[in-house]
Every structure is written in structure tokens, then in C-alpha cells.
Amino acid sequence: MFALTAPAIAALPQQGMWAIGNEADGSPGRGVQIDRQGNLTLIITYFGYRADGSATFMQSSGKLEDGKRFVGDLVEYKNGRALGGGPSKGEVEAVVGPIAVEFDTPTSGTITLPGEAPQRFARFQYEDNSRFINNAFSAVVYDDAWLTPTPVQVSITASGSQFSMVEKYKPSDSAAPNGARCEYTGDLTRNGGSFTSKGKVQCQGTPPGSMGAMVEDYRMTEFKVDEYGTMNARLYLSNVRRTVPGTPPWEVIRHYSGACISSGPVTGFTRRCTTTDFGFDYPFNVE
Secondary structure (H helix, E strand, O other), rough: OOOOOOOOOOOOOOOOOEEOOOOOOOOOOOOEEEEEEEOOOOEEEEEOOOOOOEEEEEEEEEEEEEEEEEEEEEEEOOOOOOOOOOOOEEEEEEEEEEEEEEEEEOEEEEEEOOOOOOOOEEOOOOOOOOHHOEEEEEEEEEEOOEEEEEEEEEEEEEOOOOEEEEOOOOHHHHHOOOOOOOEEEEEEEEEEEEEEEEEEEEOOOOOOOOOOOHOOOOEEEEEEEOOOOOEEEEEEOOOOOOOOOOOOOOEEEEEEEEEEEOOOOOOOOOOOOOOOOOOOOOOOOOO
């Protein structure tokens, strides 16, 4: 029996606002802002309150270890420039204590703040961006074990917590005379600027590199479409029933990259989605 175990993947965190525990209840609260550049260094900004109720912010910066762990000092500052005030140089007020973070996915993890027990935190979700993914896409896909990019047409339907995707391959790129076709059906979870999904997949024909009928289960991570219609996703394909007891489940990792296909009137060629397709009433400048 053929078995393949996926290599470990770093849980590089999404940039943006993160909510701590169950504190995101709609009231003014505290949270964490994460900035990441080059995948190596994190700047973490904590915004919250002092014991007297006044607001404060603190920062920590340093290297991200193993793609998922961060440890640093949380530092508070004072005497910086005030709103409407003149120039003033800020300075360190105090090193409040150590902060430790471990990410288990790009949108979730555990944070330990000074004087507190470890607690869960996650990318803050405040907007429904499913309108970006409810489209057709022209993409290329490649497996970790099959590095030649293969063209694929992808159609996605997402509603509430339900997700479905149909992908079609040309006959020249599959083992089927009419081309391969795979249908994915599962759940849908919003995670900040991206989505995750897991469920079942059924394939007709043999998509390149995916081991055909051996595949029954999937989980998709870091699926996102930006305001320009650019789509990226990482898909893990497996078959739990064919996993040898006592061994790690085998998985094939697939990487997708593509562009949204406009549903508007087109003559003679396929047009990329515009802001009109996404329901915006203003254009984005593309330089």
C-alpha cells in the first residue's frame, strides 16, 4: 500500500487584530495586534487596561521560532507625542514581564501574558468576506509530490457554514479521456481574512498527483481571495480508512493559486473579476 506523510508546516500567523479568550463580547476590551514581515520577526502590540482602569499599550518584538513560537519581553512606554501635542520622544516606562505565544494554526494559538495563565486567542473576525470566494476561478495547482503546475477550473459555493467546490481538469492533464473532476463538500469556518474547511471529496478520473480513488477526505487551510480576485489555498488530501493503524495518516498537500473569473458580459475572452463583481461601487487602483 502506498503511504505518504505530509511534512510539518509552520503555523505562520495572520497579521492583524487577535482576540483573547472569550473577551470579544462587543464591549470595549483588550486584544493583540500582530505584525509580521519576512516570516522571521514578529511585532506584538498589546492594548488593554491598567489596574486603575486607564488604557495602555505595550509591545514586544523578536524572532518567530520554528515558524510557530514566540517569547519576548512586554514593554510599556511613556512620554511620547500626544494627540495635537508637540514633538516628544517616548521612552521605556517598564518591562512588565515575559510574553509567550504558540500558534497551532495561522489564526489560532495560546498566549501567556505577564501574571496570567495561558489562554487561547484567535484572529478577530469582524466582517463577512464570503462574497470573495463565491465565484469561479482559473488556477494552477501542484502537489508537494508532483511539482509540475497543472491548470484547473474551480467553482466554489459557500453559504453559512457549508462549503462546496468543483474542480475540473483537461483530458491532457489527467488520466480520464473526458478530463478529471473532483467534488468537495464540507464545513466552512471564517478565520480573519481567510477560511478553513474540512469534509469529503469524490473524484472521477485521476487528477494529477492526487492518487485518484485513494483520496476521500480533505481539509483546506489558508483559503483566501483578496479584493483583486487573487485566490490562494492549501489543501490536504487523505483517506482515513486506508491509514495503517499505529502510523501517522498519510496526506498529500496541494497548493492553489489563481484568479477570479468575472461573471459579467464578456466577448471573446475570459475576464478577471473587478470590484463590480464583488459588490463595491468604487474601483481599486492597480499600479
